[in-house]
Amino acid sequence: MVDHRLSEEYEALRESVQTFARKEVAPVIGEYYEREEFPYPLVEAMGRMGLFGLPIPEEYGGMGGDYFALCLALEELARVDSSVAITLEAGVSLGIMPIYRFGTDEQRRTWLPRLARGEVLGAFGLTEPGGGSDAGATRTTAVLDGDEWVINGSKAFITNSGTDITGFVTVTAVTGQRPDGSKEISAIIVPAGTPGFTVAKKYSKVGWSASDTHELSFDNCRVPAANLLGERGRGYAQFLATLTEGRVAIAALGVGLAQGCVDECLRYVGEREAFGRTIGEYQAIQFKLADMELRAHTARLAYYDAASRMLRGEPYKKEAAIAKLVSSNAAMDNARDATQIFGGYGFMNETPVGRFYRDAKILEIGEGTSEVQRMLIARELGLRA
């Protein structure tokens, strides 16, 4: 049976995040964005609301919800601002989920309660300066020396990796060679402040300006052997699973941005006048808004579908890639149309649509570029290169 209505619990969560986004995020986020400053008070507030712990069981300090609940929260946040939304998205999907899904019991008990309360952020370092799409080409190495891993290498564009509350970065590294000659890749937890682990100055970005992104380097960085995430040699499979799940979350974030464009424009076209009438009375503007609503709506259905397959335990790789692709296209197209509808004001940083325009592009790049999504969809159709 097909039923896309939200249950009362999902609806209550959606409404409470919407209220938070409109009342607490919207009035202040523009200034953080302009100053390229991480919004600690907002992250703290999201922690108090339990948003970081949404898909984590109560025994680890979470809310006992599921990944779809996280997606709903992300959509409502991104409807107002994407820097705050990506901080939550990366915090959960890249910081928390690998520990929850693949960590040892000890690692879960050490990290999950504080992560779930938003007191500590975890990051995930997969991309390297030499390339992100070809994630198997990892050059960072980790060599076991007695009961310690010695890590050397660098990672690029890592979200939440340099805040005052960053607790660790899980990094992928080559830990050996398999019998067939391919690389053995493992994931290792590196706590913030470990000697030899350096966080470079934050990047100055085109968008997501109030989120935290750094290049990281590891120079004979030693961590206990027990910091291996789950099993040795499982790093590649772990990050593939992490990214598949993350795509659904990023799709929700894109839908939020696309819907936020509709929200802003609906208000504006009823106020702005040109040639003696409000611009909302012109059919050219109405058609733009109809197309924008259509994109947000279809992208939402795509991520609902991927998320429901995920929750039912069915294969959802293709649907996750489709959702991410549809949603990032919707976000880009809506941001462009919204900026056009706002005219000159749309090009000003202080208007939300100005931010939406700058924030939309990364959705076609992060957690797998649009080309990578097409590669995944083609592969799921049985096509081989």
Ligand SMILES: Cc1cc2nc3c(=O)[nH]c(=O)nc-3n(C[C@H](O)[C@H](O)[C@H](O)COP(=O)(O)OP(=O)(O)OC[C@H]3O[C@@H](n4cnc5c(N)ncnc54)[C@H](O)[C@@H]3O)c2cc1C
């Ligand atoms: C703000 C921001 C935050 C990020 N956060 C994180 C994070 O927290 N953790 C993390 O690990 N990474 C993170 N990333 C990295 C991100 O995931 C990568 O940028 C992305 O995967 C693309 O990798 P790349 O930049 O190296 O591009 P490349 O892989 O070098 O790709 C360059 C271009 O070539 C295309 N291309 C590559 N291979 C093919 C092919 N086979 N066929 C056709 N086209 C191809 C790509 O689609 C792209 O258009 C972040 C990036 C940004 C900008």
